Amino acid sequence: MPELPEVETIKNVLTPIVVGNKITKIDVYRAKTIEGDANEFVEELVNERFLSVSRIGKYLIFHLTNDKVILSHLRMEGKYYEFFENESDSKYAKVVFHFDNGKKLCYDDSRCFGILKLSCEKEYKKEEMISKLGPExxxxxxxxxxxxxxxxxxxxxxxxxxxxxxxxxxxxxxxxxxxxxxxxxxxxxxxxxxxxxxxxxxxxxxxxxxxxxxxxxxxxxxxxxxxxxxxxxxxxxxxxxxxxxxxxxxxxxxxxxxxxxxxxxxCPVCQRKKGAPHNIGLTGKIASGKSTILEIYKKLGAATLSSDAIVSDLYQKEEVVSLIEKTLKIKFPTIIVDKDVLRNHLIINPKDKKKLERVVHPLVEKEIVNFLETEKNPIRVVEVPLLFEAKLDHYFDSIVVVDIDKDVQRKRLEERNGNKAILLEEINKTNKIDENKNKATYLIKNNDNLNQLEKEIKKTLIEVKGLLK
Ligand SMILES: [Zn+2]
The missing domain is CATH 1.10.8.50 (Helicase, Ruva Protein; domain 3)
Structure with a gap:
């Protein structure tokens, strides 16, 4: 959408094209582009001559003889094109002004949001669209x-x-x-x-x-x-x-x-968000220590929420359980989602992972939104392992990405899961952390030094608290 500087430029380009020319004929190909009576628009303007073009906000204002005025707002795609009479109109011409100099001006609008309106010198500033505008x-x-x-x-x-x-x-x-x-x-x-x-x-x-x-x-x-x-x-x-x-x-x-x-x-650091809460999205690779970091944030006084905890809660809910059973065409042995059964199913049917996400992600999102809307603590930290994949990053003022060296990650996975390590690494491949690292406000390396980790977390909080003052 053209903004003020673009409209100012268009005004400057149009001025020499229109000024001095008399309108000999107007073709209206889309009457709705004219705000008001299209016939009156044509009758009133034919035989008038352009005197000048001005601009208020994003409105172009054409001044013509006999105090006639045309107001024009281009909205999304409105454009003006000048042609010789023997050339064809522009592709999306909606209104064409023919001049006495052998040329024509097409008002072109592929999306039809723009408008033209007839007014007069005495009234145009009082038209609602103009009068409601504040000063530039x-x-x-x-x-x-x-x-x-x-x-x-x-x-x-x-x-x-x-x-x-x-x-x-x-x-x-x-x-x-x-x-x-x-x-x-x-x-x-x-x-x-x-x-x-x-x-x-x-x-x-x-x-x-x-x-x-x-x-x-x-x-x-x-x-x-x-x-x-x-x-x-x-x-x-x-x-x-x-x-x-x-x-x-x-x-x-x-x-x-x-x-x-x-x-x-x-910029989450240079642009201060006053009086409003600061929401931190916490994400990172599997076994990078996200939950440890979430605990540290909690200890330091932030309100925290874990998406894993939300998912665990959801897996206990009857309606969610039956929805997952129906979507994946499986049956759990008990009335809750059996994570082992689910995991095994996804190994055999990797394509079902997306289906499961389509069920679970919106429910998790709803819980996160509810938390961010109701929590009284001004600093909130939400751990979301699939922050970027689930497109939830836009809820957060700043983003903490936890990174980990590959060998440390492997060691932790082996300690935690025994022979499932290989499987979990497979899962890790779908985790888009590396390609989204550049979006991190804070990139924290967690290679098993708890003191260092606490120090870094504190630093992020001090910075965030400073922003809220
Ligand atoms: Zn900055």
């Missing part, structure tokens, strides 16, 4: 006013800024960039953002938007400002879409979560 960062005159408005909002700051009513101009890319530059965690409730931080948000967003506009925006899949023009801001993006890359300031990996349904990248 460049136009904020009174920081206190923004601060006071944020004070009334308990939603996360990212969601609040995306909403455009308190301040307009920051979409998904630039809000992630701005919050990173301002050291504010995207989930921080808006009312906990203090005045200095509001100043920082405005200052950073101005700088970021200014650079982005100078560079012609970022070239993203759905956006092209014009023929042969590419934005170059993507080379300056610091955090958006860079999950797993290392933050140059703190050397920890960037995290990816969903905030209000929007993909969000942030």
């Amino acid at each position: 960062p460049f136009d904020v005159k009174d920081i206190n006013e923004i601060y006071r408005k944020l004070q009334r909002v308990k939603k996360p700051i990212k969601t609040t800024l995306l909403d455009q009513t308190i301040m307009t101009g920051l979409g998904n890319i630039y809000v992630d960039e701005t919050l990173y530059a301002s050291h504010i965690h995207p989930l921080t409730p808006a009312n906990l953002v203090n005045k200095e931080e509001v100043e920082l948000i405005i200052k950073s967003s101005k700088e970021i938007l200014k650079i982005a506009i100078e560079m012609g925006g970022s070239t993203i899949k759905s956006y092209h400002p014009g023929k042969d023009i590419d934005g170059n801001f993507q080379t300056r993006i610091k955090i958006y879409g860079k999950e797993g890359e290392i933050c140059p300031t703190c050397k920890h990996a960037y995290r990816f979560i969903k905030v209000g349904g929007r993909g969000t990248t942030f």
Whole structure:
């Protein structure tokens, strides 16, 4: 979706294309693209001449003779293409403006979310879509006013800024960039953002938007400002879409979560999450000592939850037992899930592992969500062996990955399981820890030195507690 800098670039590209031209004819191929009466749109605009193009937030505003105005919002895929009259229209042309200079302008929209609306000079700023927009960062005159408005909002700051009513101009890319530059965690409730931080948000967003506009925006899949023009801001993006890359300031990996349904990248250490709990996801290879580490976290005062314990509980529940029996077409000797029977079945039918996961993972997820929503302790640690496979990593502010040397792991497995060691190593092959190591906020090596381990765990807690202040 084009954001403010992209729309500003489109405005600059369109201005010389339209200004001075008279509309001789308008073809409307999709009436719904016009907000309001499509016939009136055509009748009112034919014979008018373009005077200028301006922009408010992500709205393009075409000013025409006789005080006529066209408001245009591109949404996801809206684009403008200029052609000579003897060329064909663009592939997804929805509205085509024919000019008196032998050219035409196609409004193209493959996904049909964009709109065009007829208005006039006196009224367009009062149209609801425009009047509800807050000031752009460049136009904020009174920081206190923004601060006071944020004070009334308990939603996360990212969601609040995306909403455009308190301040307009920051979409998904630039809000992630701005919050990173301002050291504010995207989930921080808006009312906990203090005045200095509001100043920082405005200052950073101005700088970021200014650079982005100078560079012609970022070239993203759905956006092209014009023929042969590419934005170059993507080379300056610091955090958006860079999950797993290392933050140059703190050397920890960037995290990816969903905030209000929007993909969000942030630095779990540099961006402070105030007033909100800090959730740590703990994962690692088999026999890496995850449960020992979970115990240490508990001893040090964090609330803890083990997915293995959740699974054990689930395996005692009648409805879960019968669901697993039905799904895998097996029968347990008793009314609980017999882990040995289950394991043997999975060795013979390895494909059933996925089926079992489809039953168990959502139930585990439900328990984890319930724990994170109801737990009063501000620091919570959840041990999830298949954190990445089950795609549960987005619930956590930081991630602790426990690593172990191969020979130590083998020794522990042999001690624990005797001849099952080989089997367990097989299981280990499906564990995606190595390929996800780069997503770890803290990578902890556990090669049997308990003191060292405690020290490292303490360090993570001190850092996390510092973030909550
Ligand atoms: Zn950082």
